[in-house]
Amino acid sequence: MHPRPLGTLPGILLAALLLAPAPRAGAESGLWHENDQSRVRLVTPYREMPASGEILLGLEFETEPGWHVYWKNSGDAGYPPAVSFEPTPQVSGAELLWPAPHRYELPGDLVAFGYEGQVIYPLRAQIDAAGMDGITLAADLDYLVCEVDCVPYSYRLTVDQLLAAPGGEAVPDPNHAPRIATWEERVPEAVASVPGVTTQGELDLGDPGRPALVVELRGVEPAGEAEPELFLEVNETFDAGRPEVVGGGDEPGDGTSTVRFRVPLAFRQAPETLPESADMAWTVTGLSPTGSAPRPMEARRTVPAVGAPDTDTATAGARPARPEPPPAVASPAALALRAFLGGVVFLLTPTVLPLVLLRLPELAPADHGSGRSRRDALLTAAGVLAGSTALLPLARAARGAGLPAAWGAQLQEPTAVALLALGASLVALNLWGLLEAPLGSRRRGPVAGFALGVAVVALATAWNLPPLAGAVGPALAAGPGTALLVVLATGAGLALPFLAAAAVPRRIPGRALRVDDGDGGGATGSRLAEVLGFVEAGAALWLLYHLSPLITPEGLAYVEVTLLAVGLAAWARTAVRRRTWSAAWGVALLLLALAVPWLAHGHRRAAASGAGLATGVTDPVVTPVPAPTVRGAERTG
Amino acid sequence: MSETKRYPTFTLAAALLAALLITLPALAAGTVGEAAPGFTLQDLDGDSHSLSDYEGKVVVLEWVNPHCPFSDRHAREKTMIELADEYGDDGVVWLAVNSTNSDHRDFMPPAEHEAWAEERGVDYAILYDQSGDVGRAYGARTTPHMYIVDEDGTLLYNGAIDDDPPGRKASDERTNYVDDGLTAVLADGDVSPATTKPYGCTVKY
Numbered sequence: 148m149h150p151r152p153l154g155t156l157p158g159i160l161l162a163a164l165l166l167a168p169a170p171r172a173g174a175e176s177g178l179w180h181e182n183d184q185s186r187v188r189l190v191t192p193y194r195e196m197p198a199s200g201e202i203l204l205g206l207e208f209e210t211e212p213g214w215h216v217y218w219k220n221s222g223d224a225g226y227p228p229a230v231s232f233e234p235t236p237q238v239s240g241a242e243l244l245w246p247a248p249h250r251y252e253l254p255g256d257l258v259a260f261g262y263e264g265q266v267i268y269p270l271r272a273q274i275d276a277a278g279m280d281g282i283t284l285a286a287d288l289d290y291l292v293c294e295v296d297c298v299p300y301s302y303r304l305t306v307d308q309l310l311a312a313p314g315g316e317a318v319p320d321p322n323h324a325p326r327i328a329t330w331e332e333r334v335p336e337a338v339a340s341v342p343g344v345t346t347q348g349e350l351d352l353g354d355p356g357r358p359a360l361v362v363e364l365r366g367v368e369p370a371g372e373a374e375p376e377l378f379l380e381v382n383e384t385f386d387a388g389r390p391e392v393v394g395g396g397d398e399p400g401d402g403t404s405t406v407r408f409r410v411p412l413a414f415r416q417a418p419e420t421l422p423e424s425a426d427m428a429w430t431v432t433g434l435s436p437t438g439s440a441p442r443p444m445e446a447r448r449t450v451p452a453v454g455a456p457d458t459d460t461a462t463a464g465a466r467p468a469r470p471e472p473p474p475a476v477a478s479p480a481a482l483a484l485r486a487f488l489g490g491v492v493f494l495l496t497p498t499v500l501p502l503v504l505l506r507l508p509e510l511a512p513a514d515h516g517s518g519r520s521r522r523d524a525l526l527t528a529a530g531v532l533a534g535s536t537a538l539l540p541l542a543r544a545a546r547g548a549g550l551p552a553a554w555g556a557q558l559q560e561p562t563a564v565a566l567l568a569l570g571a572s573l574v575a576l577n578l579w580g581l582l583e584a585p586l587g588s589r590r591r592g593p594v595a596g597f598a599l600g601v602a603v604v605a606l607a608t609a610w611n612l613p614p615l616a617g618a619v620g621p622a623l624a625a626g627p628g629t630a631l632l633v634v635l636a637t638g639a640g641l642a643l644p645f646l647a648a649a650a651v652p653r654r655i656p657g658r659a660l661r662v663d664d665g666d667g668g669g670a671t672g673s674r675l676a677e678v679l680g681f682v683e684a685g686a687a688l689w690l691l692y693h694l695s696p697l698i699t700p701e702g703l704a705y706v707e708v709t710l711l712a713v714g715l716a717a718w719a720r721t722a723v724r725r726r727t728w729s730a731a732w733g734v735a736l737l738l739l740a741l742a743v744p745w746l747a748h749g750h751r752r753a754a755a756s757g758a759g760l761a762t763g764v765t766d767p768v769v770t771p772v773p774a775p776t777v778r779g780a781e782r783t784g
Numbered sequence: 785m786s787e788t789k790r791y792p793t794f795t796l797a798a799a800l801l802a803a804l805l806i807t808l809p810a811l812a813a814g815t816v817g818e819a820a821p822g823f824t825l826q827d828l829d830g831d832s833h834s835l836s837d838y839e840g841k842v843v844v845l846e847w848v849n850p851h852c853p854f855s856d857r858h859a860r861e862k863t864m865i866e867l868a869d870e871y872g873d874d875g876v877v878w879l880a881v882n883s884t885n886s887d888h889r890d891f892m893p894p895a896e897h898e899a900w901a902e903e904r905g906v907d908y909a910i911l912y913d914q915s916g917d918v919g920r921a922y923g924a925r926t927t928p929h930m931y932i933v934d935e936d937g938t939l940l941y942n943g944a945i946d947d948d949p950p951g952r953k954a955s956d957e958r959t960n961y962v963d964d965g966l967t968a969v970l971a972d973g974d975v976s977p978a979t980t981k982p983y984g985c986t987v988k989y
Contacts, residue, residue, distance in 0.1 A: 255989030417817035
């Protein structure tokens with residue numbers, strides 16, 4: 148698009164908006180309780196919480212480097228966080244969930260299982276607060292944070308929460324909802340619910356002095372570089388040593404991929420007679436269902452002692468039951484349809500709509516025939532499809548790095564959010580005529596059209612939309628074929644206007660809306676571009692708002708100032724007449740643009756980490772949770 | 785028995801003996817129902833104490849580290865001190881063991897340890913286990929970590945002092961496993977639960 152000098156007004160407004168302090172996201176979060184080693188708060192994923200039904204909360208910790216909090220089995224020392232709510236009529240059945248932990252080796256051959264840096268323990272509960280405007284959720288928390296030393300803390304946590312109007316839908320909080328969902332995804336799912344995966348165990352008492360638990364998982368394979376790990380929950384009968392992978396691979400015969408663990412055990416109390424079975428519960432990480440993305444899984448079994456391993460039996464010695472049928476999963480066609488609709492909805496988002504509205508008029512046949520228009524439209528559509536397909540390896544790479552591959556996870560990565568804000572800002576500058584870019588210009592050739600298609604997909608990732616979120620996760624779990632179908636369907640939805648333009652190029656609307664770029668456009672198109680520039684700028688501001696809780700306040704300030712400097716460099720490049728100065732400002736613009744994600748990365752808040760190893764016995768430290776304390780105003784009217 | 789037949793018997797006996805020796809350590813590491821590992825350790829005054837010295841008496845072992853907030857909390861709240869006084873009248877011997885490595889920052893020299901004990905009112909022997917051998921033999925993992933040994937030297941309890949790691953419960957709501965265990969032992973009853981998961985700081989081996 149040819150730059151059109153617009154004067155300083157958009158620049159001034161952009162500067163004013165960018166420098167306005169981005170509001171702290173997370174209004175639906177309680178106050179942080181801080182100490183020298185950590186801080187903790189209650190968070191909810193809602194701007195407006197459902198007034199009835201199941202709700203989700205989060206218990207969020209951030210620890211200083213080297214300090215950790217605990218999993219439900221803390222290991223050799225420590226204890227897990229204990230949350231207790233006062234029973235109320237409105238909220239009941241609160242349950243703390245446990246994301247897959249990390250293992251920490253401690254001096255003295257001791258181990259701990261938990262999380263370092265950041266962790267959100269999801270909390271599920273039931274709410275019945277019809278007729279109320281809002282509630283205050285309150286809970287008492289006891290927890291232990293340890294490095295080499297341990298420090299116990301107790302706090303009363305509260306969070307004020309608006310409730311949805313009667314008959315209304317819950318409104319998600321764009322900041323906390325994806326973050327809590329990310330950690331909810333790290334809660335292991337039952338092996339029985341994972342298609343194609345089964346697990347069995349046996350208690351090896353061949354050497355009674357050295358009992359061991361042997362666990363086999365079928366239909367799984369090691370996931371990339373992460374070592375498979377198994378964590379036992381606390382057990383009343385045994386202390387556990389470190390599990391080791393002792394075998395696996397493709398089974399002869401059916402070729403099913405298998406992984407086996409062996410866990411050395413020790414009786415906590417010398418048995419008078421050897422047990423015939425034992426109740427065991429374990430969590431595994433670092434494994435992928437064959438052909439799918441890695442996911443943590445858990446199982447509870449009564450494992451037989453010596454003899455045939457059980458398979459989904461409830462009691463030892465019982466005849467092995469038939470494996471449960473895999474749970475019902477949405478068909479690939481249903482997932483593809485959902486993804487296609489998601490792609491269509493993306494067309495209406497503030498980052499995508501301006502590009503589409505400006506590209507379409509440019510495709511209209513003018514002095515040339517429909518053939519060229521059709522070619523350009525198809526090239527743009529091809530760029531969209533290629534960009535959509537590229538999301539698949541990115542999602543797998545993210546999952547391999549321990550991040551969830553669900554749609555919306557990119558909005559939890561500060562570097563990604565900063566890049567999206569930069570992209571939206573650059574598009575705004577282009578629409579205001581301050582930055583020349585070969586985005587679909589008729590004079591720039593077919594490559595520009597393809598690049599615009601890829602840019603459409605990139606900017607679409609700035610939005611977490613339910614239809615797509617509900618399709619991507621199951622698609623990745625279902626297998627590579629379904630995953631590819633889903634991303635192509637998403638691309639088809641996004642490319643719909645261009646595909647339609649390719650089909651009937653003479654019906655492309657808005658020829659008069661073509662931008663005045665010296666190639667036959669008009670003032671109306673130019674004005675439209677300027678207005679759409681404000682839409683893109685608004686999207687950039689929203690992304691900065693979303694970035695604010697992911698990085699430090701200083702980092703946010705640096706990002707905002709750098710984006711302003713990008714705008715200044717873009718303006719200066721068009722304002723100077725001498726080519727050398729223009730080139731110099733171009734270099735400055737490039738360097739400043741590269742600085743934006745670098746600054747976001749360097750000022751990120753502590754990231755989550757952690758895996759742990761479970762041993763033995765269930766520890767009744769976590770208090771059963773009846774219901775949160777509720778205080779709120781009755782709905783009037 | 786012919787010479788050719790002695791070898792299999794000898795081999796079998798050797799194998800069984802080896803198996804027994806190999807399995808013994810696994811069973812002896814604080815396994816309830818088995819013989820408590822013997823030891824000889826010195827207290828803050830340099831006097832030696834051996835488990836065998838207390839044969840015929842019930843012995844309570846408490847792993848301690850004054851720098852651990854859990855150990856110190858119980859000392860301040862006199863959880864173990866009051867139990868030691870109460871059951872001392874029944875002949876129960878209470879010994880504290882500090883397995884902190886002498887190179888660790890938590891290590892307390894005798895004079896400092898004595899000052900802490902006097903300040904808190906700990907009047908039972910505190911034994912140094914700087915090598916950690918005794919702690920490892922018992923499988924001690926935390927401070928505090930509690931053991932009850934009966935008159936015959938059999939380990940009857942291994943685990944936590946109570947069911948309240950955060951220390952939030954009122955004293956009458958708290959289950960003190962050692963108190964209940966000693967009551968059962970002195971009444972010739974069964975200690976139940978015989979094992980619990982200990983809580984506290986890690987032992988600083």
